[in-house]
Amino acid sequence: MSRVRVAGVGLTEFGRTPERTGRELFAEASARALDDAGVDREAVSALHYGNFMGALGERQGHQAPLMAEAAGLQCPATRYELACASAGAAVRGAVQSVRGGEADVVVAGGMERMTNRTIEETTEALAIAADELFEVRAGVTFPGAYALMARSYFERFGGGPEDLAHVAVKNHANAVPNEYAQYREAIAVEDALDAPTIADPLGLYDSCPVTDGASAVVLVSESYAEANDVDAAVAVVGSGQGGDRLALQDRTSPARTPATDDAAAEAFADAGRSREDVCAVEVHDCFTIAEVCALEGLGFYDPGEGVGAARRGETTADGDLPVNLSGGLKAKGHPVGATGGSQVAEMTRLLRGDHPNSDAVDGTVGLTHNAGGTVASAVVHLLEAVE
Amino acid sequence: MTWTDEEIRDDGFDDWLDAVATGEGYYLECPDGHASLPPRLVCPDCGATDLSEALLADAGEVVTYTIVHVGTGAFDDQTPYVVAIAEFDGVRITGLVRGVDPDDVETGAPVEVTVGENPATGDRVVVHRAR
Numbered sequence: 001m002s003r004v005r006v007a008g009v010g011l012t013e014f015g016r017t018p019e020r021t022g023r024e025l026f027a028e029a030s031a032r033a034l035d036d037a038g039v040d041r042e043a044v045s046a047l048h049y050g051n052f053m054g055a056l057g058e059r060q061g062h063q064a065p066l067m068a069e070a071a072g073l074q075c076p077a078t079r080y081e082l083a084c085a086s087a088g089a090a091v092r093g094a095v096q097s098v099r100g101g102e103a104d105v106v107v108a109g110g111m112e113r114m115t116n117r118t119i120e121e122t123t124e125a126l127a128i129a130a131d132e133l134f135e136v137r138a139g140v141t142f143p144g145a146y147a148l149m150a151r152s153y154f155e156r157f158g159g160g161p162e163d164l165a166h167v168a169v170k171n172h173a174n175a176v177p178n179e180y181a182q183y184r185e186a187i188a189v190e191d192a193l194d195a196p197t198i199a200d201p202l203g204l205y206d207s208c209p210v211t212d213g214a215s216a217v218v219l220v221s222e223s224y225a226e227a228n229d230v231d232a233a234v235a236v237v238g239s240g241q242g243g244d245r246l247a248l249q250d251r252t253s254p255a256r257t258p259a260t261d262d263a264a265a266e267a268f269a270d271a272g273r274s275r276e277d278v279c280a281v282e283v284h285d286c287f288t289i290a291e292v293c294a295l296e297g298l299g300f301y302d303p304g305e306g307v308g309a310a311r312r313g314e315t316t317a318d319g320d321l322p323v324n325l326s327g328g329l330k331a332k333g334h335p336v337g338a339t340g341g342s343q344v345a346e347m348t349r350l351l352r353g354d355h356p357n358s359d360a361v362d363g364t365v366g367l368t369h370n371a372g373g374t375v376a377s378a379v380v381h382l383l384e385a386v387e
Numbered sequence: 388m389t390w391t392d393e394e395i396r397d398d399g400f401d402d403w404l405d406a407v408a409t410g411e412g413y414y415l416e417c418p419d420g421h422a423s424l425p426p427r428l429v430c431p432d433c434g435a436t437d438l439s440e441a442l443l444a445d446a447g448e449v450v451t452y453t454i455v456h457v458g459t460g461a462f463d464d465q466t467p468y469v470v471a472i473a474e475f476d477g478v479r480i481t482g483l484v485r486g487v488d489p490d491d492v493e494t495g496a497p498v499e500v501t502v503g504e505n506p507a508t509g510d511r512v513v514v515h516r517a518r
Contacts (some may be wrong), residue, residue, distance in 0.1 A: 009475065017424035124459040137460045138481045138513050139455060139470045155451070155494055198455035200467075210466060245431065249479040250423075250473045253452050290491045 003222040004098045005232035006383070007105075008037025009345035014213040015332035018115040022051075022058050022214075023070035025112040029214035029338075030071035033107065033345075037218035041229060043105040044218075047077035048094040050087030050110030051337035054124040057113050071216075072075030073107065080374060081337075083129035086110055087215060087377030088340025088370030093380070094219050095239050104224040108344075109216035112335035117144050122210050126336070131247035143207055143287065145248060145374045147199035150289040151221025154201065159307030161201055164288035165192035166310040168205045168330055171285060174317055177356035180346075182211055199319040207286040212334035215341030217348070234348045237365075238271025238382030240264060246376045257375035260297025262355075264369075267380040268299075275303035278351045278382075279363025280350055282343040283320060284371035285328040295323065296371050298380070317360040325350055326355040342371035344381060351385040399426025404511055408502035412443040414478045424477045429447035433494050446518060449496045454489045461508050473515045482513035492517075 010032025012025050015016035026049075035040060047068045054060050063078035082295040083164040094108035114122050124140040135145070154160055169204030170191055175181035225232040242262030248254050268274065275298075283298070285291035295306040299323060309315045315323035326332045326346035329339060347366040349355035371378045403425045406412050414422045415438040422441075429436055430515035431482035452471035455462070463469060469492050480500055484492055495516065503514035 068416045105406055120463060121461060123457065129458050133397060134513075135481055136459070137510065138464075139458065139483050140481060141401060141457065141459055141462075144470055146452050147455075148470070151453060151494070152451040196456070197454070198457050200456070202453075224402045249480070250431070251483045254472065320424065 001099050002101050004095050004236040004238060004342070005220050005222055005225050006217055006234045006348045007039055007220045007230050007232040008035070009348045010036055010216045011180045011342055011345050012213045014211050014335060016115045018179055020058065020113070020126045020212060021068055021238055022054060022063070022111050022113045025071040025113065025212065025214040026067045026109070026216070027221060029109060030107060030216040033109070033216035033218050037230065039105055039218055039220065041072050042074070044073050044107050045075050045103045045266060046097060046106045047071065047073055048080065048090040048106060048108040049077055050090040050340060051081045052081060052083055052086050052112060053125040053336065054113070054244045067111065071107065082377045083372035084284065084334070084336045085340055085370045085372035085377045086337040089241070089341070091217065091243060091340055091344050091381065092167040092239050092379050095236050097250060098219055098221050101380040104221045106219050107216055109214065109341035110218060110338040111214035113212050114210045114338040115212050119210065120228045134247050134249060134320040141199060143202055144199040146287040147202045148168060148248055149254045149293065149374065150201055153292065153307065156255050157304030157307065161193060161203070162189065163307045163311050164206055167285065167291050168192045170316050171324050171328040171330040173330035174325050174357060178327050178332060179356070179365055181331055182209055183331045188196045195303065202289070209333040210330040213333060213335035213338050213342070215338040215345050216342050217341055228229040233385060233387040234351050234382050235386045236381055237384045238267040238273065240266030240270060240380045242378045244376045246270050246373065247372050256303065257293045257297045257371070257378070259375050259378040260294055260369065260371065263378040264298045264378040268381050269381040273365055274381055277363070277365045278321070278367050280361045280366045281323045281369070282326060282328070282347050282349065283323060283369040285324060285330045286334055288330065290371065291323065291328065293308050293375065294371065298367065298369060302311045312366060317357060322360045325355070325360055340379060343368040343370055344383070347383050400513050406441035407500055407513070412500055414439040414443055414501050415439070415510065416441045424478070424480070443478060443500065445499060447473040447498050447500060449492065449494050449498060450491050451481060451494060452484060461505055461510065464507060471515055472493070475500065480513060482515040484515045484517065486492035
C-alpha cells in the first residue's frame with residue numbers, strides 16, 4: 001500500500017463574497033495548493049471535489065469537471081456529496097486512490113458559495129441534509145436539529161448554554177490571528193449568552209456563520225514525493241468513515257453521534273496510533289454542541305464530560321488538547337462543501353509550523369473530524385508530521 | 388425558476404399520514420420486533436423484508452424539543468414554533484407541537500400524534516397535540 005503525503009494546501013479567505021462564482025473560488029484555492037506543493041498541474045491524475053448545495057445555490061450540477069477546468073487540470077473529476085462532510089469524503093476518496101496505487105498525484109477539496117442567496121434561501125437549502133419527509137416537512141431547520149440534540153444532551157448529562165458559550169469564545173479567540181478566518185474578533189461569554197435565540201436552547205453565537213469559500217489539498221504518494229523531490233512534510237496516516245440513520249428520530253439517542261465513534265475507531269486502527277498521540281484536533285463545530293458531541297464520539301472525553309472541556313480550559317490554545325486552533329467552523333467559517341478540505345489544510349499548516357497558531361501544537365499527530373447533517377456521516381483523518 | 392407545486396403523493400408516507408389523520412396511525416414491525424416508519428421495504432435494523440403494520444400507541448411523550456425562532460420558507464411566518472421528537476412506545480416521530488404555549492413545553496410531556504396543516508402552504512404536517 002502506498003503511503004500518502006500532503007504536498008500542498010490552499011484556501012480562499014473565508015467570508016462573505018457573494019459576487020464571486022464557485023469556479024473562481026475553487027480556482028483560487030487549487031492554484032494556491034498547487035503553488036504550495038510545487039507540483040506540475042500535468043502530474044495531477046484526478047480531482048476529488050466536495051460540494052453540497054451548488055445545485056440550489058448556483059443552479060449548477062455536474063460541477064466536478066467544471067472545477068477541474070477552472071483549476072486548469074486535465075483529468076477526470078468527481079463530485080462527492082455528503083452534506084457538510086462532502087470535502088472530508090473527497091479527501092478520503094483521494095487518499096484511498098493513492099493508497100491503492102491507482103494515482104500518484106491527486107487534488108482533493110471543495111467549494112461552497114452561500115451568501116449569494118438570502119438567509120432564508122440558504123437556511124432552506126441547508127435543511128435538505130435532513131430527512132425531507134419526516135424532518136423538513138415537520139419544520140426542522142438545521143439549527144433546530146442541533147437544538148434537539150443540545151436539549152437532549154443537557155437533560156441527560158447536564159451542562160448548559162454557558163458551557164457552550166465557552167466553546168464559542170475559545171474558537172473565536174483561535175480565529176483572531178488566522179488570515180483565512182471569517183470572524184477574527186474575540187468575543188466574551190456574555191456576548192454569546194446575550195445573543196438572540198435561533199432555536200432554543202441555541203443562540204446566534206452557538207451557530208457557525210454562512211460562508212463563501214473553497215479548499216484544496218494536493219496529495220502525493222510517498223514514492224512520488226521522493227522521486228520528484230517534493231517537500232511533503234505531513235503524511236495522512238489514518239482515514240475512517242462512519243454512518244448512521246439519517247433522521248434524528250431514528251437514532252438511539254439524540255445526544256450521541258455514533259458515526260463519529262465508528263469513523264474514529266477506523267482511523268485510529270488504520271494509523272496504528274492512539275488518542276494519547278494526538279496533539280491537536282479540528283472538529284466539526286457547525287454548532288457549539290457539535291464540538292461537544294464530536295470530542296466525546298472521538299473518544300477524548302467520556303459521554304457527559306465534553307461539555308465542560310472549553311470552560312475548564314482543557315481545549316483552549318494553551319490547554320492539554322487544543323481543539324479548533326483554526327477557529328473552527330464557528331469562527332473560521334463553514335463553506336459547507338469545502339470544510340472537510342479546509343480542516344486538512346489547516347491541520348497540515350499547524351503540523352508543518354507555518355500556521356499562526358502552530359506554537360500551540362506540542363507533538364506530531366493531528367486529527368480532523370468532518371460531519372454531515374446531524375452526523376449521519378462522519379469522516380476522520382489522522383495526519384502526522386514526518387520530517 | 389419556480390417549481391410547479393403539483394400534488395404528487397409520496398407512496399407509503401402519504402398513506403401513513405392518512406392513517407394518522409383518522410386516528411389509525413401505525414408503524415412497521417419486522418419479525419424480530421424492530422419498529423420503523425414507512426415507506427420501507429427492508430427493516431433498517433436487521434434487513435428483514437417481512438414487515439407488518441402495527442398500531443401506534445395512543446399516547447406518546449416528548450423526548451426532546453426546540454423552539455424555532457428562525458424558520459425556513461414554509462415556516463417563516465410561524466415563528467416561534469415548537470418541534471419535538473416524541474416517543475410512542477418505542478417508535479419516535481418528529482412533529483410540530485400544538486395546543487400548548489411554547490414556553491410550557493417540556494420533555495416527558497404527554498402528546499398524541501395527529502395531522503395538521505401548514506397554514507402558509509396548505510401542506511399536511513405531523514402535529515403532536517398536547518394531551
